[in-house]
Each structure stands twice: as C-alpha cells, then as structure tokens.
Amino acid sequence: MGKKNKKVTVEEPEEAEPTTESGFSQFDLDERILKAIGELGWEKPTQVQEGLIPLALEGRNILARARTGSGKTAAFLLPVIQNVLQISSDNEEETGPFAVFIAPTKELAAQIFKLLTQLTSPFPFLQSINFAEMDETNVEVMLGEVVDMIVSTPGRLANAVASKPALFNNIRHVVLDEADLLLSFGYKDEMVAIKDALPKMYQSIFTSATLNEDMDDIKSMLVTGPVVSLKLKEGQLPSSDQLTQYRITCNSDEERFTILLSLIKLKLLVGKSIIFVATTDRCYKLSLFLQAFQINACILNAQMPANYRCHVVQEFNEGRYQFIIASDMSDIGVSNQDDAKDEEEAADGEDGPPAKKPKKKKSKKAKPGSRKLDKESGVARGIDFHFVSNVVNFDFPPSTEVYIHRVGRTARGYNKGTAISFATPNETSRAAEIEADIAEITGENRLLPYEINMKDFDAFFLRSREALSAITKSVIREARLAEIKREILRSKQLEAYFAKNPREKAVLENDRKLFKVNLHSVAISDVPEYIVPKPLRGMDFSNSKHKRPNMRKRKQTPAQKKQKAKKSDPLRSFKF
Structure with missing residues (x-):
C-alpha cells in the first residue's frame, strides 16, 4: 500500500471553464460563506x-502556481471550508480536525x-486553532479540545x-502554502512525522x-493519487503596466545610502515602502541612518x-509607519555561517576588508543583543503587507x-x-x-x-557620510539592546513580576x-x-508633520498694535 501511495501522476494543466454567472456565486458555495465574502468587500x-x-x-489533488497577491489564500480556504461544513453536517458523530493548513513561517x-476566522465567522460551531501562535504548554492544553481546522x-x-498520535485520524484536506519552502527550510523530519x-x-x-514541476520529494511524501497541475497565464510577475521595475547602479555603499535618502527627502519615493536588506545588523544600521x-x-x-x-506587520498595515526595513535571511535558507559571509559582503567596504575571526565554539555566552534566528520567520514570502506602493531592494537579492x-x-491584486x-x-x-532570468x-x-x-546629490552625500560615520558597531549594538528592553517592558508575562519589583522596571525604563548617534548639527535633516x-x-520639501496648522489671524486692537510697536522699538523697550 505504501508503494501505491508514492506513485504520483501529473495530469495536463487545466483551465477554468467560462461560466455565465459572475462573482463567487458561480461556485455554489454556502450562502453564509458568500455573506462573509461580501463583508470582506470581494466583488469577483x-x-x-x-x-x-x-x-x-471536486476533491482533486492540486499543485497550483500563482504570483504573490493573486488571492491564493482565499482560493484554498473557500473550498476547504465548504467541504468541512458538509462533513460536519453529514457526520455529526465524527469529530475533527478535518483540515490542516501548513505554512513555513509563523507570520504566514x-x-x-x-x-x-473571518470566513468562518457565520459558523460559530466550526472551531479553528493556530498552533503557531501558541507556546508548547498551550498546545498541550488545546489538544484536549475538539476543533475542525488547524493552522500551524x-x-x-x-x-x-x-x-497526540490520533490527532489526524479524520483529516480529509491537507493544504501546504508556499510548499516549495517546507523542505528548503529544513522541515524534512517534521514533514515525515x-x-x-x-x-x-x-x-x-x-x-x-x-x-x-520538479517537486518529487514533497509530492511523493504527501500526495496520494493523481495531481492536477494548475498554471495561470498571468506569470510569476505582474505586467509592466502594473509593476514598474528599476535598477540603480551605485559605486559604493555610501552612494547607496545617499541615493535612498535623496529619493525619500526629495519626495521621489511616495507611499508605503518595504526596504529589504541582507542582514539583521543592516536593518538597524539603515534604521538609525534614517x-x-x-x-x-x-x-x-x-x-x-x-x-x-x-505586531510590527500590523502597525505597518495600519499606516503608523511609512517605511518598514526587513531582512529575510531565513527565507534564503542559509546557515549561520553564510549569514556572516553575506553580512560582510553587504557592508561593501564600510569598515575596510573584513578581518579573520577565530571560531568560538566553546563559549556558550551569547554576545549582547544577539539572538537565535527563528527559522519559522519569513518576510519576503507570503505575508500580506497592505497597500505597499514601493519595494526597495537596498541590498540586491541573492x-x-x-x-x-x-x-x-x-x-x-489590481493595484x-x-x-x-x-x-x-x-x-x-x-x-x-x-x-536575465x-x-x-x-x-x-x-x-x-x-x-x-551623483553631482546633483553632493550635499546629500556629505550629510550621509557624516551620519554613517556616527553609526558605529557600538551604536548598532545599543539599538538592539534598546529593542530587547522595550520587549521586556511590553511583555505581558512579566507584568506580575514588575508589579512586585517596581525598582527593576524603573531601572530598565531609566x-x-x-x-x-552623535551628529555635529541637528539641522542635518x-x-x-x-x-x-x-x-x-521651488517645491516644498519641509517635513509636513512639524508644520503648525493654519490658524486664522485675529484682528489686533489699537492697544495691541501700540504695545507691539513699543516692544519693537529698542529705545522705548529698553530697561535698566
């Protein structure tokens, strides 16, 4: 039976047949699902x-490729919810979970x-759970509960x-989002289990x-029966009418910082923007620079x-920040040694040629501000950042x-x-x-x-050089330590501890x-x-946030005019 399951056949790509109906009603979904879709504002x-x-x-096994932002998440959620709804109504004695959604990162x-949760809001009897957002203790507790769908x-x-070995006894649907990452992220042992x-x-x-097409490992591991390969004509990238792509050639890392600063200050980069960098330290360096x-x-x-x-993704989506600086080392699937190598290459001469550092394997003490990389973290893959106008590859992708x-x-979508x-x-x-690719x-x-x-940006270049020289490794380390302190003070788990030990909280706060960052002039911005x-x-490049709102000028009385004239006359306003 095991060999039979491993045999995988791929059918020819299928295309959706044209229908006379428009909108989501063409799929014969439950009316309550259509209501939830309407509340989300989806028209077609x-x-x-x-x-x-x-x-x-129809219950077919599907291998679907569609570009980012094309609605893949709803594409697999809607039919699975419909089928789970049918299962729960037909088999009242059978308990879930009936469906599991597996993603490579916690954010996704x-x-x-x-x-x-939004799509199942009309169904209070359908219970879902996300193991990825829980700690091990909470997962153990929730395993005793009956749920219909699991995300993890x-x-x-x-x-x-x-x-709980019997957890998946009644599973009918297995969905893998960003499936090509599950093995490249080092999840082979977990997927086998x-x-x-x-x-x-x-x-x-x-x-x-x-x-x-060459996904034999993951297909032979998880697919039972024939597979329908669904390719869309839209391609992996939006059309040139929808997405404009530019490449800027810089002679040095200083020029790179200068050009980005100029684009922002001269309002040539308008709207919410994601700025991708190569390493975590580059995140903090660019943040301090800005x-x-x-x-x-x-x-x-x-x-x-x-x-x-x-929390950061939510704040950015809500518009509290115009710029988000992101590193996606875990998305590349590199080891810690490769991370260090990429960090040296990304520096591009900022501190001269990198010195050879001896390996320290015996010491278990971590450096201040350093943390273990979370392989279940992802930035470039899958996360839905809302209304992003620009993507800036500050460090060129690998x-x-x-x-x-x-x-x-x-x-x-259509943006x-x-x-x-x-x-x-x-x-x-x-x-x-x-x-070329x-x-x-x-x-x-x-x-x-x-x-x-670059001659047009000579003044910006001098200011950038001053700021970069002030952002030393010690300053970057201090920024990372400050972030750790903020997280400690914000932690709900430590609220009771700080209530009993207010002095320790005060020490962290003060x-x-x-x-x-020490700059010679505060007017550098x-x-x-x-x-x-x-x-x-001739354009206005002042910071609009610091502008005072326009106020109506009140008419001055004759006494006020006389007093103002007296103050402006040094002979009359002079006092011993």
Whole structure:
C-alpha cells in the first residue's frame, strides 16, 4: 500500500471553464460563506480562484502556481471550508480536525488563520486553532479540545502529533502554502512525522508563487493519487503596466545610502515602502541612518519574537509607519555561517576588508543583543503587507526566486507598484544573472535603468557620510539592546513580576544609552533650497508633520498694535 501511495501522476494543466454567472456565486458555495465574502468587500474572484476553487470542491489533488497577491489564500480556504461544513453536517458523530493548513513561517500562519476566522465567522460551531501562535504548554492544553481546522507551522504540528498520535485520524484536506519552502527550510523530519500521522487517503493542495514541476520529494511524501497541475497565464510577475521595475547602479555603499535618502527627502519615493536588506545588523544600521534625518521606520527580522513581528506587520498595515526595513535571511535558507559571509559582503567596504575571526565554539555566552534566528520567520514570502506602493531592494537579492517574492509585496491584486533595486560593483554579476532570468520569464527586459547624477546629490552625500560615520558597531549594538528592553517592558508575562519589583522596571525604563548617534548639527535633516537639484527647486520639501496648522489671524486692537510697536522699538523697550 505504501508503494501505491508514492506513485504520483501529473495530469495536463487545466483551465477554468467560462461560466455565465459572475462573482463567487458561480461556485455554489454556502450562502453564509458568500455573506462573509461580501463583508470582506470581494466583488469577483481572481484568476487563481476561478481555476482552483472548482477543482478543490471536486476533491482533486492540486499543485497550483500563482504570483504573490493573486488571492491564493482565499482560493484554498473557500473550498476547504465548504467541504468541512458538509462533513460536519453529514457526520455529526465524527469529530475533527478535518483540515490542516501548513505554512513555513509563523507570520504566514497568522495571516491564514486571520482570514480563516473571518470566513468562518457565520459558523460559530466550526472551531479553528493556530498552533503557531501558541507556546508548547498551550498546545498541550488545546489538544484536549475538539476543533475542525488547524493552522500551524511544521515544527509545532510535529510536536502536537507526537503528543497526540490520533490527532489526524479524520483529516480529509491537507493544504501546504508556499510548499516549495517546507523542505528548503529544513522541515524534512517534521514533514515525515506529519505524513506518518495522516490517514491513507486525503486531498492535497500545494500552492506557491514559484512552484516547480520538479517537486518529487514533497509530492511523493504527501500526495496520494493523481495531481492536477494548475498554471495561470498571468506569470510569476505582474505586467509592466502594473509593476514598474528599476535598477540603480551605485559605486559604493555610501552612494547607496545617499541615493535612498535623496529619493525619500526629495519626495521621489511616495507611499508605503518595504526596504529589504541582507542582514539583521543592516536593518538597524539603515534604521538609525534614517532616524538621523527624522525619517521613522519600523524593523522586521528573524531575530524578533514571533508576537513582536506580527505586531510590527500590523502597525505597518495600519499606516503608523511609512517605511518598514526587513531582512529575510531565513527565507534564503542559509546557515549561520553564510549569514556572516553575506553580512560582510553587504557592508561593501564600510569598515575596510573584513578581518579573520577565530571560531568560538566553546563559549556558550551569547554576545549582547544577539539572538537565535527563528527559522519559522519569513518576510519576503507570503505575508500580506497592505497597500505597499514601493519595494526597495537596498541590498540586491541573492537569487531570482527571492527577487520575485520580494517584489511581490507590491502591485498586489489590481493595484500598481514600483520596485527599485540597488546594485554595487560586488553585486553586478548577480544582478545581471537575475535580470536575465526575469527577462526570460517575462519575455522582455523589465529592469529599467534609473539614471542618477551623483553631482546633483553632493550635499546629500556629505550629510550621509557624516551620519554613517556616527553609526558605529557600538551604536548598532545599543539599538538592539534598546529593542530587547522595550520587549521586556511590553511583555505581558512579566507584568506580575514588575508589579512586585517596581525598582527593576524603573531601572530598565531609566537606563541611559551608553552609545548614541552623535551628529555635529541637528539641522542635518533639513532640505534647504541650495542642496535641491535644479529641476526640483521651488517645491516644498519641509517635513509636513512639524508644520503648525493654519490658524486664522485675529484682528489686533489699537492697544495691541501700540504695545507691539513699543516692544519693537529698542529705545522705548529698553530697561535698566
């Protein structure tokens, strides 16, 4: 029987048949599901939804590739909810869970669970749970509850199955979102444990923006029966009418910082923007650099706790920050040694040639501000950032796949967007390879050169150099320690402890920074007319947040005019 399950056949790609009905009513979904869809404001299904939903309702095994932002999450949630609803009504004695949704990262799991909760709000009898947002103790408790659907990362799910082997006895639907990452993230052992706990027959749905036909490992591991490969004509990237892509060539890392500063200060980069960097330290360095010029940005990286990462994403989506600086090392699937190598390359001469550092394996004491990377963290893959106008590849992506997923954070749905990628001399060869791959995928040269005349930005360059020289390694370390202190003070688990020990809380709150960004002039963030390039002069580049609202000028009385004239006359206002 085991050999029979491993045999996988792939049918020809299928296309959704044209229907006379429009909207989601064409899928014969429950009226209460259609009501939930209406409350979310969805008017018509996207291309991936039109192709995937009918096949999923038929119980077919599906391997679907659709670009980021095309509505993949709803495409697999809607038919699974419909089928689970049917199962629960037909078999009252049978208990769940009936469906499991597996995501490679905690952020993506939280996003899936949020949408699942919204779509099942009309069904109070359908219970769902997200293991990824719980600690081990809570998972143990929730295993005693009866639920219909589970959302989780592989690690938490494997632990749950180990604690309760019969958990998946009645599973009918297994969904893998961003399926191509589950093995590249090092989840092979967890996926094997999950497979061993699954029944002999169930429906499998795999989705991603970059699924390849060569997925024999994951298919042979989890698929039972034939597979329908669903490819959409829309391609992996939006059209050039929807997504504009630029490439900026820089001669040094200082130029890279200068150009980004100029684009923001001169209001050439308008709207919410995600800025991708290579490493965690680069997150803090760029954040401190922008803060020196009174540009606020939030940070997102794999070393933050899962709850804090979700909080940052929420704040950005709510519009509290215009810029978010993100590193996606765990999305690349590199080891810690590779991370260190990438960090040295990304520095591009900022501190001279890197010195050889001896390996310290015996010491268990962590460096101040350092944390263990969370492999269940992801930034470039899957997360739904709302209304992003621009994606900036501050450090050029390491591969075509990462480039596609980074750029996919903008131009989602029917919205337009812009992608800007910086490339320094040591990134030129990699940029050329990725550019050639994108041209092959899309059939045209899509990365347009963004011409920059650095002579126009000489004043910005001098200011950038001053700020960068002030952002030392000690300052970056202090910034990371400050973030840890904020997390400790914000922790709900420590509220009772701080209530009993107020002095320790006061010490953390009043602890002064040992190192900070020291600038010669506080006016470094101003944009006077003389540093603005000639074609842009005459525009208002002042910080609108610091402008006072326009007030009506009240008419002065004769006594007030007399008093004002007296104060302005030095002979009359002089006093001994």
